Amino acid sequence: MSAETPAKSGNNEGFAAAIVLAAGKSTRMRSKLPKALHPVCGRPILVHILDALAEAGVTRRIIVVGHESEKVRQALDNHYGAGILEYAEQTVQNGTGHAAQMAEPLLGGHDGTVLVVPGDAPLLTGDTLRQLLRTHSSKNAGATLLTAVLSQDAGSYGRVLRGTDGAVTGIVEARDATPEQRGVREINTSVYAFSGPSLFRALRDLRPNNAQGELYLTDVVRLLHEAGEIVAAEVAPDPEVVLGVNTRVELAEIAARMRLRILQRLMLSGVTIADPATTYVEAGVEIGQDTTLLPNTHLSGATRIGEDCRIGPNAIVTDTIIGDRVQFRVSLADGAVIGDDSKVGPFSHLRPGTTLEPRVRVGNFVEIKASALAEGVAVGHLAYLGDAVVGARTNVGAGTITCNYDGQRKHPTQIGSDTFIGTSTTLVAPVTIGDEAFTAAGSVITNPVPSGAFAIARERQTVKEGWVRARREKFARMASETAAQAEKGEGLNTQ
Ligand code: UD1
Numbered sequence: 187m188s189a190e191t192p193a194k195s196g197n198n199e200g201f202a203a204a205i206v207l208a209a210g211k212s213t214r215m216r217s218k219l220p221k222a223l224h225p226v227c228g229r230p231i232l233v234h235i236l237d238a239l240a241e242a243g244v245t246r247r248i249i250v251v252g253h254e255s256e257k258v259r260q261a262l263d264n265h266y267g268a269g270i271l272e273y274a275e276q277t278v279q280n281g282t283g284h285a286a287q288m289a290e291p292l293l294g295g296h297d298g299t300v301l302v303v304p305g306d307a308p309l310l311t312g313d314t315l316r317q318l319l320r321t322h323s324s325k326n327a328g329a330t331l332l333t334a335v336l337s338q339d340a341g342s343y344g345r346v347l348r349g350t351d352g353a354v355t356g357i358v359e360a361r362d363a364t365p366e367q368r369g370v371r372e373i374n375t376s377v378y379a380f381s382g383p384s385l386f387r388a389l390r391d392l393r394p395n396n397a398q399g400e401l402y403l404t405d406v407v408r409l410l411h412e413a414g415e416i417v418a419a420e421v422a423p424d425p426e427v428v429l430g431v432n433t434r435v436e437l438a439e440i441a442a443r444m445r446l447r448i449l450q451r452l453m454l455s456g457v458t459i460a461d462p463a464t465t466y467v468e469a470g471v472e473i474g475q476d477t478t479l480l481p482n483t484h485l486s487g488a489t490r491i492g493e494d495c496r497i498g499p500n501a502i503v504t505d506t507i508i509g510d511r512v513q514f515r516v517s518l519a520d521g522a523v524i525g526d527d528s529k530v531g532p533f534s535h536l537r538p539g540t541t542l543e544p545r546v547r548v549g550n551f552v553e554i555k556a557s558a559l560a561e562g563v564a565v566g567h568l569a570y571l572g573d574a575v576v577g578a579r580t581n582v583g584a585g586t587i588t589c590n591y592d593g594q595r596k597h598p599t600q601i602g603s604d605t606f607i608g609t610s611t612t613l614v615a616p617v618t619i620g621d622e623a624f625t626a627a628g629s630v631i632t633n634p635v636p637s638g639a640f641a642i643a644r645e646r647q648t649v650k651e652g653w654v655r656a657r658r659e660k661f662a663r664m665a666s667e668t669a670a671q672a673e674k675g676e677g678l679n680t681q
């Protein structure tokens with residue numbers, strides 16, 4: 187996230203700044219949430235773009251906001267911290283050129299390079315932007331466009347116009363293009379590098395002479411060409427980087443590409459992914475070498491996984507830190523910490539505030555919430571631990587339940603080390619059990635159990651000899667009496 191070495195914009199002009207155009211209404215999303223905030227692989231669209239700019243070494247990022255601007259600012263400031271980004275307001279959405287004009291009060295005096303990027307292209311990478319900056323600087327250009335060559339009809343994209351010598355002369359919007367211009371497959375990606383002074387000079391000369399009656403940023407390119415400045419173009423090696431989100435169909439398509447990109451990066455860094463088609467890893471997740479992700483694994487949020495783990499199949503892990511050599515099968519974890527060499531699942535649910543130290547075993551149908559389990563603890567089957575602290579090597583028997591909630595408040599349970607909690611122990615919190623203690627199966631523990639003690643809290647067993655035979659004979663007797671009565675009754679009826 188943090189900016190790398192700032193990218194020099196060439197000719198010792200100073201450092202690169204960027205204008206991100208994100209004031210548009212994005213009606214086609216049909217959403218209450220501004221388009222820029224829709225998440226793609228766990229991060230808002232705009233955050234992907236802002237991160238790419240930081241990766242490219244851009245030191246100042248000005249976001250032009252308009253539609254739902256408060257929501258956008260708040261979300262971004264929550265993500266990056268207040269004061270990191272700068273904002274310009276465009277209260278009326280009068281076109282991309284008009285949007286760029288809004289940044290002039292902040293950037294007008296900037297004599298370095300100004301990148302302009304759209305707010306809806308999350309696949310744009312830091313590498314692509316760096317390359318654009320390099321080309322811009324080496325060509326000593328007034329403007330350098332990032333273009334892409336499409337393999338099919340270029341639809342609604344702006345077409346790049348070149349003169350007979352191949353030099354870029356302008357951009358024409360699809361709406362305003364002649365049939366011949368429409369045939370051009372080299373498109374404007376809406377990603378540009380400008381010399382700051384040239385950009386703001388040309389922006390002042392924009393006129394709304396087009397089908398939409400708006401101020402088009404694209405016209406700046408023609409104006410600079412006409413003014414005799416060099417207009418260079420960098421063709422994106424992969425047109426994918428410029429795809430924009432305009433509808434939720436595109437949102438899903440772009441998310442699928444981003445997901446694949448994340449998985450490829452992980453695989454190339456040494457993570458085995460058995461089935462990329464069913465594996466979902468969000469952008470910020472980190473995974474160590476030689477960890478294997480099995481099918482149907484979903485890793486999200488601030489999840490971090492160590493080396494040599496086996497995660498999945500069917501794992502849903504959010505905001506969880508997992509150590510090395512952990513096995514996590516068919517389970518859910520949210521806001522948990524799992525120590526080295528631990529085994530979780532199948533069918534476990536680790537909820538927020540759960541900490542497992544190394545070599546803990548949490549097994550079949552176990553739910554744990556806000557509890558700390560020390561090294562070597564085993565909770566093998568069918569248990570619920572809430573607000574509990576469990577000491578090292580303690581064994582929690584099948585069916586153990588902490589009764590941590592009295593209908594109003596949560597209460598803690600404290601269990602020492604090397605203790606044995608018998609099967610189906612009910613621990614009525616607040617309650618404390620010492621070290622090397624032992625509870626009898628089926629006990630309801632309501633009072634403290636000191637270290638080394640055995641606690642049994644259940645009804646004593648009663649044995650009634652011969653009870654089953656006596657019961658059987660009683661039932662047989664009752665049955666024959668009923669039959670006899672029925673026979674009598676029938677006899678009466680027939681007379
Ligand atoms: C724009 C380009 C087009 C290019 C395409 C690439 C223009 C005139 N056209 O078209 O050449 O091929 O991008 O995707 O620039 N915005 C504002 N304020 C406004 C209008 C737009 O901030 O008044 C923002 C939008 O929020 C969006 C970006 O600018 O993030 C691009 O606007 P959009 O309406 O999507 O432009 P396109 O029609 O896609």
Ligand code: MG
Binds near residue numbers: 430
């Ligand atoms: Mg667009």
